[in-house]
Amino acid sequence: MNILWDFDGTLFDTYPVYTRILSQVLGETADKQEIYEKLKVSYSHAIQFYNISSEQEDWIKKLKKEITPEDMKPFNGVEEILKFANKNVIVTHKSRKGVVDILKYYGWNKYFVDMVTKDDGFPRKPNPSAYKHLHEKYKITLAIGDRKLDLLPAKELGISTCIFQNQVDIADYQLQDYTEFF
Known part of the structure; x- marks a missing residue:
């Protein structure tokens, strides 16, 4: 096979790590389960759904660089x-x-x-x-x-x-x- x-x-x-990052960028009021579900559709779907600004996108990219293989x-x-x-x-x-x-x-x-x-x-x-x-x-x-x-x-x-x-x-x-x- x-x-x-x-x-x-x-x-x-990997979704828990990405959920944590997006939650950090969106703030504590963002529902983590909802973020997870949007990410499961696709990353671009979540970005569109939350209307992520270019500044927030830059912050996400910075946080993603801090992810280690252990995560x-x-x-x-x-x-x-x-x-x-x-x-x-x-x-x-x-x-x-x-x-x-x-x-x-x-x-x-x-x-x-x-x-x-x-x-x-x-x-x-x-x-x-x-x-x-x-x-x-x-x-x-x-x-x-x-x-x-x-x-x-x-x-x-x-x-x-x-x-x-x-x-x-x-x-x-x-x-x-x-x-x-x-």
């Missing part, structure tokens, strides 16, 4: 799936350096044969170009993501899909916890 993974919210539980905890059980797969690849809107730093911190860089990041020039998801590129190289059999936009490109290419900790009508499989996989 060759698996294409989303990064944020799929391999690593990005892997989901329980995901490493067993990485070991099980024949090949693992990543498609993410994160920077390559950010992804590699986190993977190295946890010793997980050995599990991935390739990745497409925001640095590679592909259009953002749900455009299927990055998925198509990796599918042609590795014959992907399953795409795992936590948002609908992570699954749409896979569906377009005929790849089976799995939604993690979410519910969408296009997913072939749904997981709330990776320990359910085995």
